Amino acid sequence: MSSSESPAIEPTGVDAATVDRLVTEAERDFAAATTSEELKAARARHLGEKAPLVLANRAMGHVPAALKKEVGARLGAARARVGQAHAERLEAIAAEELGARLAGEWVDMTLPVDLVPTGAPHPITALMEQLGDVFIGMGWEIAEGPEVEADWVNFDALNISPHHPARATSDTLFADPVDHHLVLRTHTSPVQIRSLLTRPLPVYIVCPGKVYRADEFDATHVPVFHQIEGLVVDKGITLGHLKGTLDHLADVMFGGVRTRIRPSYFPFTEPSAEIDLECFVCHGASVGDPEHPCRTCSSEGWIEWGGCGVVNPRVLTACGVDPEIYSGFAFGMGVERTLMFRNGAQDMRDMVEGDVRFSRSLKGGAR
Numbered sequence: 001m002s003s004s005e006s007p008a009i010e011p012t013g014v015d016a017a018t019v020d021r022l023v024t025e026a027e028r029d030f031a032a033a034t035t036s037e038e039l040k041a042a043r044a045r046h047l048g049e050k051a052p053l054v055l056a057n058r059a060m061g062h063v064p065a066a067l068k069k070e071v072g073a074r075l076g077a078a079r080a081r082v083g084q085a086h087a088e089r090l091e092a093i094a095a096e097e098l099g100a101r102l103a104g105e106w107v108d109m110t111l112p113v114d115l116v117p118t119g120a121p122h123p124i125t126a127l128m129e130q131l132g133d134v135f136i137g138m139g140w141e142i143a144e145g146p147e148v149e150a151d152w153v154n155f156d157a158l159n160i161s162p163h164h165p166a167r168a169t170s171d172t173l174f175a176d177p178v179d180h181h182l183v184l185r186t187h188t189s190p191v192q193i194r195s196l197l198t199r200p201l202p203v204y205i206v207c208p209g210k211v212y213r214a215d216e217f218d219a220t221h222v223p224v225f226h227q228i229e230g231l232v233v234d235k236g237i238t239l240g241h242l243k244g245t246l247d248h249l250a251d252v253m254f255g256g257v258r259t260r261i262r263p264s265y266f267p268f269t270e271p272s273a274e275i276d277l278e279c280f281v282c283h284g285a286s287v288g289d290p291e292h293p294c295r296t297c298s299s300e301g302w303i304e305w306g307g308c309g310v311v312n313p314r315v316l317t318a319c320g321v322d323p324e325i326y327s328g329f330a331f332g333m334g335v336e337r338t339l340m341f342r343n344g345a346q347d348m349r350d351m352v353e354g355d356v357r358f359s360r361s362l363k364g365g366a367r
């Protein structure tokens with residue numbers, strides 16, 4: 001029913017023309033809003049507490065009873081249209097704003113980037129971890145000790161007498177002042193002593209670490225290098241256990257090469273031996289064959305790898321271990337040497353210069 005057909009008089013503000021105008025104004029304002037902020041302000045004007053269409057409700061009291069239903073329906077429908085217009089505009093603006101934001105965040109994945117050079121694990125570090133892993137795989141533990149060591153631990157407890165050439169100042173770097181009896185450890189063997197003094201028996205440990213000697217700096221010597229030390233002390237340990245352990249290590253590191261041990265001398269082992277690796281280049285074929293010399297083993301067929309032996313009872317005694325009950329074996333080899341054989345690194349100086357291309361070329365010490 002339209003107002004023109006109504007016999008009663010409507011109060012101004014709720015007549016059809018006014019209501020239509022209010023709706024049109026609201027629709028126009030919503031359409032003109034281009035941001036959600038502007039739309040919010042327009043919503044407050046047309047649907048907020050003070051909006052004419054909302055205030056019109058109050059005029060309902062003055063509407064003659066006969067017209068109440070019609071005017072009420074008109075106002076309701078008008079508010080619904082305004083609400084609908086607002087909702088549609090809100091949706092459109094939200095979509096526009098999202099589109100604009102996404103466009104702003106767009107990234108061209110095909111643009112060339114400045115490549116930051118990445119580092120590489122140092123082959124010595126990587127190799128020490130691999131060596132350690134071989135023993136962890138057998139249930140051994142990694143042990144550590146200080147690089148500045150008491151000379152008693154570095155020498156005396158290992159049965160290295162005060163007059164042993166290894167103690168001469170030409171080899172050993174002493175920490176100042178000398179009467180404090182501290183040295184930069186010359187080998188990883190002092191970790192044997194520390195392990196026996198602090199760990200419960202039996203002991204199965206390896207210690208990869210840095211050692212220091214007053215050496216030349218050339219292709220085959222650096223004053224700071226690395227060793228890996230092994231120590232087992234348990235009941236009934238024999239040279240056979242030592243040989244089996246080193247064979248396993250050689251097998252993992254070099255793949256299928258034989259080892260041999262030949263007599264030698266170290267103060268802390270008795271008997272002592274050198275452990276040699278079968279040359280994994282010529283496998284001994286170059287021996288006595290001047291036509292086909294082998295650079296790797298100098299046609300010897302074997303490569304010297306490290307020292308080893310049965311732990312000297314004097315060492316056990318110095319650490320309070322009863323040699324009548326316990327026996328053990330120990331070994332120590334150079335990590336740089338191992339890397340040279342395994343990866344064909346020719347010059348030890350490359351290992352300290354820190355050129356990442358060297359590290360990359362050795363693929364982090366992988367075989």
Ligand code: DAH
Nearest residue numbers: 187189307308309330331332
């Ligand atoms: N400490 C010795 C060195 O630096 C290497 C070594 C030899 C370690 C025999 C041992 C061993 O544990 O039993 O030359």
